[in-house]
Amino acid sequence: MRNVLVTGGAGFIGSAVCRHLVGAGVNVLNVDNLTYAGNLASLSTIGNAPNYRFAKIDICDRPAIADALAGFQPDHVIHLAAESHVDRSITGSDAFIQTNILGTFSMLEAARAYWLGLAGVKREGFRLLHVSTDEVYGSLGDEGLFVETTPYDPSSPYSASKAASDHLVSAWAHTYKFPAVISNCSNNYGPYHFPEKLIPLVILNAIHGKPLPVYGAGTNVRDWLYVEDHARALDIIVSRGRIGEKYNVGGRNERRNIDVVRTICAILDRLKPARRPYAELITFVTDRPGHDLRYAIDATKLEQELGWRAQENFDTGIEKTVRWYLDNEWWWRPLRDKVYAGERLGVLLEAAASTTMGG
Numbered sequence: 001m002r003n004v005l006v007t008g009g010a011g012f013i014g015s016a017v018c019r020h021l022v023g024a025g026v027n028v029l030n031v032d033n034l035t036y037a038g039n040l041a042s043l044s045t046i047g048n049a050p051n052y053r054f055a056k057i058d059i060c061d062r063p064a065i066a067d068a069l070a071g072f073q074p075d076h077v078i079h080l081a082a083e084s085h086v087d088r089s090i091t092g093s094d095a096f097i098q099t100n101i102l103g104t105f106s107m108l109e110a111a112r113a114y115w116l117g118l119a120g121v122k123r124e125g126f127r128l129l130h131v132s133t134d135e136v137y138g139s140l141g142d143e144g145l146f147v148e149t150t151p152y153d154p155s156s157p158y159s160a161s162k163a164a165s166d167h168l169v170s171a172w173a174h175t176y177k178f179p180a181v182i183s184n185c186s187n188n189y190g191p192y193h194f195p196e197k198l199i200p201l202v203i204l205n206a207i208h209g210k211p212l213p214v215y216g217a218g219t220n221v222r223d224w225l226y227v228e229d230h231a232r233a234l235d236i237i238v239s240r241g242r243i244g245e246k247y248n249v250g251g252r253n254e255r256r257n258i259d260v261v262r263t264i265c266a267i268l269d270r271l272k273p274a275r276r277p278y279a280e281l282i283t284f285v286t287d288r289p290g291h292d293l294r295y296a297i298d299a300t301k302l303e304q305e306l307g308w309r310a311q312e313n314f315d316t317g318i319e320k321t322v323r324w325y326l327d328n329e330w331w332w333r334p335l336r337d338k339v340y341a342g343e344r345l346g347v348l349l350e351a352a353a354s355t356t357m358g359g
Helices: 012-023 062-072 086-091 094-116 120-125 157-175 198-207 227-240 257-271 300-306 314-327 329-338 349-354
Strands: 003-007 027-032 052-056 076-079 127-133 180-185 187-189 212-215 221-226 246-249 254-256 282-285
Touching: 003 012, 003 062, 012 027, 012 227, 027 062, 062 094, 076 094, 076 227, 086 094, 086 157, 094 127, 094 157, 127 157, 127 227, 157 180, 180 227, 187 227, 187 314, 198 212, 198 257, 198 314, 198 329, 212 257, 221 227, 221 257, 221 314, 227 246, 227 300, 246 300, 254 257, 257 282, 257 314
Parallel strands: 003 027, 003 076, 027 052, 076 127, 127 180, 180 246, 187 221, 212 282
Antiparallel strands: 221 254
């Protein structure tokens, strides 16, 4: 049975990866420091599974990571632990530098020492997959797609920190011949998504009758990837991806932000009718600083080389997502009440006076 260590496994994507792997019969060790977005409730369906275990560890604590590696003896590591919200990075970049850059360095060194201590088939088969974002590529115009060779051009503290971590992983693969692979994904959505992000924020604000904040004119475009499709992709990449290579993961589902919000409103009008159409709650707010216009992933390499295909399109995935939030108040209610209530994030002090509350 394969052993896979997942960092950040209590987060949105990480918990989906853990659920997928455990369901596939893989032994999983979830390493997470349980910061504000880490939530063990997202793992309740596998919490008692015999092939799942959890360890509360900060990835910057290299001795603790080394002990976890030595004790668990993973065949693969999927490194997801990261600070990931652009808005939070604008006003609080310290955590992004610490976790995303120094934490990745710590993981690389601990994993490299572990790998050097392996022998034979165990050493030959070891892989570390570093999970990154399409935001490292910067912003596209109206045309074109991000490919694996697109030059990096990050524009936020978050994307800059992820770009730096990507470069570290690539350097370790080239300099030390360390068996690492990198993936860069488009915007994820689906169940168990922390409510500061656009889709869960809009769903929860709508059912509470609160304004649905849309940055600028809502014309920013993102490529949406259902999180369970992403989890399958990561398992395939860490198992069969070529060492030192990069693989872009995207859903081929480009949507303007305003169209995403309107789609959610239309689904809610049908599933949970209110006194007036939910779209009347849409509120345009001051755009965030450095907001990239458009992201779009070309996943051809992953599709052709490793045979992955997204199973959900945006229409099917967003319907599942809205229904999940309507059916699982037990999961989001504690977060909404105690951790994040929908307040606007990422507002610079000099702009705060003219900014409307949103998400």
